[in-house]
Amino acid sequence: MEAKSSQMVGKTNDNNKVGVIETWLRKHRLIFTGATRHPFTLSIRDGTVDFKSFKKWLGQDYIFVRAFVPFIASVLVKASKESDDSSDIEVILSGMASLNDEIAWFKKEASRFGVSLTSVVPQKANVDYCRFLESLMSSEVEYPVAMTAFWAIEAVYQESFAHCLEEGSKTAEELKETCQRWGNEGFGRYCQSLQNIANRCLEKAPDDLVSKAEVVFLRVLEHEVEFWNLSRLEA
Numbered sequence: 349m350e351a352k353s354s355q356m357v358g359k360t361n362d363n364n365k366v367g368v369i370e371t372w373l374r375k376h377r378l379i380f381t382g383a384t385r386h387p388f389t390l391s392i393r394d395g396t397v398d399f400k401s402f403k404k405w406l407g408q409d410y411i412f413v414r415a416f417v418p419f420i421a422s423v424l425v426k427a428s429k430e431s432d433d434s435s436d437i438e439v440i441l442s443g444m445a446s447l448n449d450e451i452a453w454f455k456k457e458a459s460r461f462g463v464s465l466t467s468v469v470p471q472k473a474n475v476d477y478c479r480f481l482e483s484l485m486s487s488e489v490e491y492p493v494a495m496t497a498f499w500a501i502e503a504v505y506q507e508s509f510a511h512c513l514e515e516g517s518k519t520a521e522e523l524k525e526t527c528q529r530w531g532n533e534g535f536g537r538y539c540q541s542l543q544n545i546a547n548r549c550l551e552k553a554p555d556d557l558v559s560k561a562e563v564v565f566l567r568v569l570e571h572e573v574e575f576w577n578l579s580r581l582e583a
């Protein structure tokens with residue numbers, strides 16, 4: 349999985365040109381690493397995580413995932429209007445389908461860990477992140493910008509949880525299913541498809557739109573770090 353991360357950074361397109369996203373990943377490597385190697389997920393990986401932190405994350409993430417559904421629906425609408433490749437729709441739809449499974453999984457996992465999802469109060473960082481998603485749902489936000497955010501949101505989870513499954517990790521048995529959910533190879537391929545779509549759109553986009561997408565990418569990383577921080581018991 350580590351190899352996959354470095355492949356992601358060095359990937360070139362059909363013309364052997366490094367994609368826009370790969371350029372950003374190089375430029376903002378430290379910030380990306382801050383989101384994908386957060387103390388919370390690193391504590392899952394080294395087996396020291398406090399299960400109370402895990403339960404806190406689980407409840408908050410359930411709320412986030414419910415807000416993520418209409419965001420993906422809005423990306424689907426943008427794709428149907430603005431995309432020049434009809435296969436984008438299939439990739440986005442597969443993301444919607446996996447969210448359906450994800451919601452069912454959260455309910456099952458919450459009951460296994462004794463977390464009552466109906467009484468979870470969304471914390472400020474979660475509310476802020478959901479508001480940010482809502483702002484991206486506006487019809488004024490262009491498809492390449494929304495697609496960049498979509499890719500970045502999924503990629504942070506994929507990179508973070510794949511790391512918890514790599515050789516040498518000491519992830520507790522009870523948490524392996526969680527790590528598999530986002531760290532499995534199929535999810536990795538899905539993230540790569542999202543990245544390819546975003547790259548293709550960005551390569552054809554005017555410079556001001558590419559800059560806008562870069563800012564959105566960085567904001568996603570900030571929100572993801574704040575979100576992981578919610579797992580802190582004092583937060």
Ligand SMILES: Cc1ncc(CN)c(N)n1
Binds near residue numbers: 502
């Ligand atoms: C905060 C957050 N970011 C990303 C994902 C992956 N869908 C998630 N479940 N939660």
